[in-house]
Amino acid sequence: MAHRVQGVVARSKDAPVTVETIIVPDPGPGEALVAVLTSGVCQTDKHYVAGGVGDDFPYLLGHEATGVVEAVGEGVTEVSVGQKVILNWRAVCGQCRACRKGQLQYCFNTHNATKKMTLEDGTELSPALGIGAFTEKTLVAAGQCTPIDGDIADEQNAAVGLLGCGLMAGIGAVLNTGEVKRGESVAVIGCGGVGTAAVAGAKLGGATTIVAVDVTDDKLETARALGATHTVNSAKEDAVARIREITGGFGADLVIDAVGIAATYQQAFEARDLAGRVVLVGVPDPGTTITLPLDEVFGRGGSLKSAWYGDALPSRDFPMLVDQYRLGRLDLDAFVTERVGLGDVEAAFDKMKDGSVLRSVVEL
Numbered sequence: 001m002a003h004r005v006q007g008v009v010a011r012s013k014d015a016p017v018t019v020e021t022i023i024v025p026d027p028g029p030g031e032a033l034v035a036v037l038t039s040g041v042c043q044t045d046k047h048y049v050a051g052g053v054g055d056d057f058p059y060l061l062g063h064e065a066t067g068v069v070e071a072v073g074e075g076v077t078e079v080s081v082g083q084k085v086i087l088n089w090r091a092v093c094g095q096c097r098a099c100r101k102g103q104l105q106y107c108f109n110t111h112n113a114t115k116k117m118t119l120e121d122g123t124e125l126s127p128a129l130g131i132g133a134f135t136e137k138t139l140v141a142a143g144q145c146t147p148i149d150g151d152i153a154d155e156q157n158a159a160v161g162l163l164g165c166g167l168m169a170g171i172g173a174v175l176n177t178g179e180v181k182r183g184e185s186v187a188v189i190g191c192g193g194v195g196t197a198a199v200a201g202a203k204l205g206g207a208t209t210i211v212a213v214d215v216t217d218d219k220l221e222t223a224r225a226l227g228a229t230h231t232v233n234s235a236k237e238d239a240v241a242r243i244r245e246i247t248g249g250f251g252a253d254l255v256i257d258a259v260g261i262a263a264t265y266q267q268a269f270e271a272r273d274l275a276g277r278v279v280l281v282g283v284p285d286p287g288t289t290i291t292l293p294l295d296e297v298f299g300r301g302g303s304l305k306s307a308w309y310g311d312a313l314p315s316r317d318f319p320m321l322v323d324q325y326r327l328g329r330l331d332l333d334a335f336v337t338e339r340v341g342l343g344d345v346e347a348a349f350d351k352m353k354d355g356s357v358l359r360s361v362v363e364l
Contacts, residue, residue, distance in 0.1 A: 001026050003033070007135030008345045009125065010059040013051040017061060019342050022125065023118045024137050027073035031113045032142045034085065038158040039133040040064030041348040041360040042166050043283070048128050049349070052286065056126040060117060061345070062134030062362065063089060066161035069145060076142040084148045086164050088314035089129035091143030105176070105313040111141035129165070134345060136364055146318045150326070158339060158361040159332035160325065163318055165309075166359065167335060170197025170258065172310015172317065173281040175205050178254045182206030187243045187252040187271055190282055191219040193335060193358045195258030196226055198281065203227030204330055211246055213239045216355055226334055234267075243271040251276055260284040274300055281307040339363050
């Protein structure tokens with residue numbers, strides 16, 4: 001049986017997205033059919049539209065999502081019909097070289113559904129990050145469904161779903177990749193959705209000096225509300241000098257680059273303390289290069305790391321972060337700027353570009 005639903009599609013590079021009729025098949029072995037409840041509008045979706053991820057158009061967009069499992073295929077034991085889930089794009093295989101080393105958070109062969117969703121004319125769709133959640137129903141690998149234990153009110157679905165990508169990337173960059181320790185100092189450069197999540201992650205992890213850096217005062221105010229102890233508008237003052245001043249002249253123990261351009265990475269490199277860590281979580285454009293003095297790389301010690309998905313293991317991290325949300329220690333609600341419909345995704349991209357939202361969330 002096939003399901004006819006409405007979904008948001010990018011038909012070609014840089015073309016406006018459109019709401020189309022999507023044909024979703026019943027799940028095959030190891031797959032799950034999910035009725036989508038919410039899906040955040042993420043920069044990665046715009047990367048797909050711009051051709052920055054590939055040219056396998058048309059794309060079915062959306063990936064930061066909550067939903068309810070509607071059907072499962074043969075052999076599925078991870079989830080059951082009726083469960084509310086957060087969708088993820090790291091359904092670990094358990095067999096690749098990373099998994100064999102016990103590093104499931106780096107799985108190099110994550111599972112996606114094998115059956116294809118299509119347009120009405122049979123054209124196969126490429127779901128964003130193997131999910132495709134800007135649609136009333138989507139087909140995923142069962143391992144892409146992380147059950148939400150306990151009750152979550154309907155109005156909380158939008159916030160919880162953001163753990164599926166952007167918020168997990170930011171929080172995980174601090175907690176997992178950066179391994180923040182209680183009492184440390186953290187600087188976050190770039191306070192969009194991911195960077196602001198990193199600020200919240202630094203607070204959750206026990207950092208006592210949290211410096212938020214951005215060029216927009218409104219974003220800095222939001223970062224302060226979510227845990228920043230200091231803010232720096234780098235359009236008005238030297239961010240590196242100010243971070244050093246705030247940290248006693250030394251630099252921060254952990255610096256997060258949540259922008260991903262050469263200038264901000266240079267700032268992150270220069271703003272870290274001896275034996276400090278830099279974590280790149282902002283996604284650079286293809287071909288971006290940077291020149292660093294090798295003697296400084298050696299002389300400062302520490303580490304320069306990149307965070308893929310916040311080095312998340314969804315089965316471990318999502319339930320823990322939902323619990324922190326329930327306990328009032330992690331304000332996920334603050335990231336939901338507006339709630340929109342499927343037809344509002346193109347406008348949400350524009351708002352994301354001008355920085356007026358942390359997240360627009362599509363509710364279905």
